[in-house]
Amino acid sequence: MVAQSISNRTKSYPLDAKLIKYMHEKSQLQQKKEKINAAGKKKLSKEDREKLEGIETRLTSLKNDKTRILHKIIFPSMANLCFFFEAVAQSPQLQENFASDIIQLLGIRRNSPSEDNYAFMFRRLIWSIFFPSEPRENDFTLKLANQLQQIIYVKMKRPLYEFFKENSEPKNMVLLDIERVKAWTELISQTVNDEYTFDIQFKEKYGKTEEERVEYFNEYEAKKQPARTFKFDTTETLKS
Numbered sequence: 001m002v003a004q005s006i007s008n009r010t011k012s013y014p015l016d017a018k019l020i021k022y023m024h025e026k027s028q029l030q031q032k033k034e035k036i037n038a039a040g041k042k043k044l045s046k047e048d049r050e051k052l053e054g055i056e057t058r059l060t061s062l063k064n065d066k067t068r069i070l071h072k073i074i075f076p077s078m079a080n081l082c083f084f085f086e087a088v089a090q091s092p093q094l095q096e097n098f099a100s101d102i103i104q105l106l107g108i109r110r111n112s113p114s115e116d117n118y119a120f121m122f123r124r125l126i127w128s129i130f131f132p133s134e135p136r137e138n139d140f141t142l143k144l145a146n147q148l149q150q151i152i153y154v155k156m157k158r159p160l161y162e163f164f165k166e167n168s169e170p171k172n173m174v175l176l177d178i179e180r181v182k183a184w185t186e187l188i189s190q191t192v193n194d195e196y197t198f199d200i201q202f203k204e205k206y207g208k209t210e211e212e213r214v215e216y217f218n219e220y221e222a223k224k225q226p227a228r229t230f231k232f233d234t235t236e237t238l239k240s
Contacts (some may be wrong), residue, residue: 019073022065029055029062079230086234138193146189149182 033055036048044052088094088102103109107121130141156178164171 016073018065019069022062022069026059026062026066029059033059075230079232082230083232083234083237087238090235090238140192142185142192143189143194146182146185149178149185153178153182 033052036044036052036055039048088098100109105121106119107117107123108119110117110120130144153175157175160171160174164174
């Protein structure tokens with residue numbers, strides 16, 4: 001009876017049906033394509049060739065679905081989440097208003113607390129970004145790890161001062177340990193090429209000079225892909 005009442009009070013948020021459909025179909029079609037191609041195109045039967053053509057046709061049509069999914073769901077979700085947390089961080093009133101909701105959003109409040117499910121939604125998000133099923137060649141998450149380590153270093157300073165109080169020697173030792181990790185992650189992150197910039201992305205396609213590329217991007221691409229451009233300023237937005 002108690003379990004039933006808890007279940008009734010717990011609200012489960014559904015995933016977007018269009019997102020589920022696209023991700024499932026794209027994954028299944030890609031797996032089927034790889035399985036057929038594994039035999040080698042010269043050895044394919046007529047039936048397999050027809051299947052492959054059908055898969056290729058459907059994968060081509062899914063490109064439009066991908067664009068809609070990104071523009072309508074994924075990128076706006078990122079913008080809204082970023083704005084939400086920045087707005088809360090800047091306002092003591094909003095912090096108080098949303099404190100309980102953020103605890104639930106990140107998966108800190110849960111029905112059966114244990115060490116291995118603390119902040120389970122936060123952990124699921126971060127883990128899936130850092131550990132895909134197949135390793136990346138130019139792994140940008142190594143640079144993300146360094147960014148996180150810099151944030152951790154800044155975050156831990158104040159609690160360490162409060163924890164050790166007047167005892168500065170152990171406090172300095174711990175800070176040095178954290179700083180060493182930060183230095184190592186920075187060193188390792190330098191093995192990753194930062195090739196994910198608009199300047200490089202449009203270099204060959206849209207012009208030889210930086211001025212040509214910037215002009216083209218501002219006039220054409222920015223209009224075509226507004227959802228991918230995060231240009232909001234939270235502080236200014238809250239003032240308006």
